Amino acid sequence: MSENQTRIVVIGAGIGGLSTAALLAKRGFPVTVLESQAYPGGCAATFEHNGYRFDAGATVGCGFHKKGPLDLLGEELGISWPILSCPAAWDFIQSDRRIHLSHSRQEIIREFPSSEPFWESQQSLASFLWSLSGDLLPWPPGDINDVASLVRMVIRKAPSFSSMLPLVNKTTLQWLASYGLDADRDFVRFIDAQLLISVQTTAQYANAVNAAIALDLPAKGTHRLTAGIGSVAEKLAKTVVDFGGTVVFGADVQNIEHKGRRVHAVTAGDETRYPADIVVANLTPDSLGGLFREPVARIDGMKKGPAHFWSAFVLYLGVEESVFGNKPISHVQIVGESGELGEGNSLFVSVSPSDDSLRAPEGFRAVTVSTHSRPEPWFQARAAGKEVYERRKEAYTQNIMSLLVQHFNEIDKKVDIIRSATPVTWERYTGRKQGYVGGYPQTSLFSVRGPGTPFSNLFLTGDSVFPGQSLPGVVTGARRLADLVERRFGTRSKK
Numbered sequence: 001m002s003e004n005q006t007r008i009v010v011i012g013a014g015i016g017g018l019s020t021a022a023l024l025a026k027r028g029f030p031v032t033v034l035e036s037q038a039y040p041g042g043c044a045a046t047f048e049h050n051g052y053r054f055d056a057g058a059t060v061g062c063g064f065h066k067k068g069p070l071d072l073l074g075e076e077l078g079i080s081w082p083i084l085s086c087p088a089a090w091d092f093i094q095s096d097r098r099i100h101l102s103h104s105r106q107e108i109i110r111e112f113p114s115s116e117p118f119w120e121s122q123q124s125l126a127s128f129l130w131s132l133s134g135d136l137l138p139w140p141p142g143d144i145n146d147v148a149s150l151v152r153m154v155i156r157k158a159p160s161f162s163s164m165l166p167l168v169n170k171t172t173l174q175w176l177a178s179y180g181l182d183a184d185r186d187f188v189r190f191i192d193a194q195l196l197i198s199v200q201t202t203a204q205y206a207n208a209v210n211a212a213i214a215l216d217l218p219a220k221g222t223h224r225l226t227a228g229i230g231s232v233a234e235k236l237a238k239t240v241v242d243f244g245g246t247v248v249f250g251a252d253v254q255n256i257e258h259k260g261r262r263v264h265a266v267t268a269g270d271e272t273r274y275p276a277d278i279v280v281a282n283l284t285p286d287s288l289g290g291l292f293r294e295p296v297a298r299i300d301g302m303k304k305g306p307a308h309f310w311s312a313f314v315l316y317l318g319v320e321e322s323v324f325g326n327k328p329i330s331h332v333q334i335v336g337e338s339g340e341l342g343e344g345n346s347l348f349v350s351v352s353p354s355d356d357s358l359r360a361p362e363g364f365r366a367v368t369v370s371t372h373s374r375p376e377p378w379f380q381a382r383a384a385g386k387e388v389y390e391r392r393k394e395a396y397t398q399n400i401m402s403l404l405v406q407h408f409n410e411i412d413k414k415v416d417i418i419r420s421a422t423p424v425t426w427e428r429y430t431g432r433k434q435g436y437v438g439g440y441p442q443t444s445l446f447s448v449r450g451p452g453t454p455f456s457n458l459f460l461t462g463d464s465v466f467p468g469q470s471l472p473g474v475v476t477g478a479r480r481l482a483d484l485v486e487r488r489f490g491t492r493s494k495k
């Protein structure tokens, strides 16, 4: 029996939903997680297919470093993550330029010597921001308690806050300009490529403060997960159960019931009704709005800024090991010489480790290749008919394969299996309207969402909520939400 009778229903077993659920289950709340798929993880799942375990979206284990968000979460929940430290985060490749992104920024500075002072400033700001993330910065403040703890934090760390202040409203390009780097076309392209994958937009729009921490991910060190990144969600789902909670797979929530400004039950596709005192939605605001019978003010619609929201086109390839030779390859970012990034002109390629026999049949590797893609044309193609949609899929696949062949000798001739996911697939698979994945473009600190909704007992978790995308991002948001729920609806901690 749980010590607390405040029933919590979590919609969605992504990293955000599961982290929130596990923390609340540990704190004594009776928690039920409802997941529409047959396995957990959402954008950070690993799925099985023909003897392979493919990472569906996320592939790089970020935030596991000492006192990083995943490390802190594991410590609190008693989880020992199945991780191994990677010598380099990923390789950046553009024509004949190749840069290992690792703990040290030396290779970057060797390529772009005049950028050294910029990296010093970035590093110092990032270490302050990591400390704020550890302290669960209550941003944006949702109530008077948040305001009070924000004020206390600002007073305690006044010198660091004041050095951050000049950048709060700057774009990354303006920040680069203050170091005379905005006219360095190659350096800006390098930064653009890093920002697109970490804050969903490029230097022209990306907020400088968001960029400072995003650019720090390789330097903080990355990890690989045995059996694929889905191990994180699998561990979290088990932890929910170990702390007395329940995780129901194949439970596609269709409807949220409410009376005035309180929600009180959710119903899954098989008509099972789950009464709830608190509902946590691991959804985008658009998808959450769709679960109410009538439009709900302030839930519908993602906040749109100047930058696009992205989805992704992803290829899953089972490939003969010989393609990779003896090189200890893991992640490679391939960027076209010019032109807009995404849509096959920039790729992120992740290859399963040779010594992880759980990922692929002997002699083969599981490869995930992703590129940013705008959803609208994909949905138009689908509306135009199966043939148009399939043709578009084939064109993307061919385009990506021809780029891959330039870097991986004869990869096209050594493919065992090939599968793809378009924005339409992402919408169907994650329930995210328009297949918007990767979180919101981080253009302003002042237009971000907190976990609150117009309902007093309905909260959002996941990458639509500050601080946004990535495993460390959603885990930080989940830790903040668990504290908020405990504070408002309190229970004694199960030790």
Ligand SMILES: Cc1cc2nc3c(=O)[nH]c(=O)nc-3n(C[C@H](O)[C@H](O)[C@H](O)COP(=O)(O)OP(=O)(O)OC[C@H]3O[C@@H](n4cnc5c(N)ncnc54)[C@H](O)[C@@H]3O)c2cc1C
Binding pocket: 011, 012, 013, 014, 015, 016, 017, 034, 035, 036, 037, 040, 041, 042, 043, 044, 056, 057, 058, 059, 060, 061, 062, 251, 252, 253, 254, 282, 283, 287, 312, 314, 370, 429, 430, 431, 432, 437, 438, 439, 461, 462, 463, 464, 468, 469, 470, 471, 472, 474
């Ligand atoms: C291609 C790609 C590459 C990425 N690479 C990285 C990376 O290398 N490293 C990194 O840290 N991050 C990466 N990310 C970002 C990271 O994966 C996401 O930010 C994070 O996993 C999002 O988690 P979430 O909890 O917000 O939501 P989701 O992962 O979207 O989870 C939501 C869950 O809710 C379920 N659900 C939805 N609707 C319903 C419903 N009605 N009823 C029941 N269940 C429902 C879904 O099935 C899903 O399981 C990548 C993302 C993508 C798409």
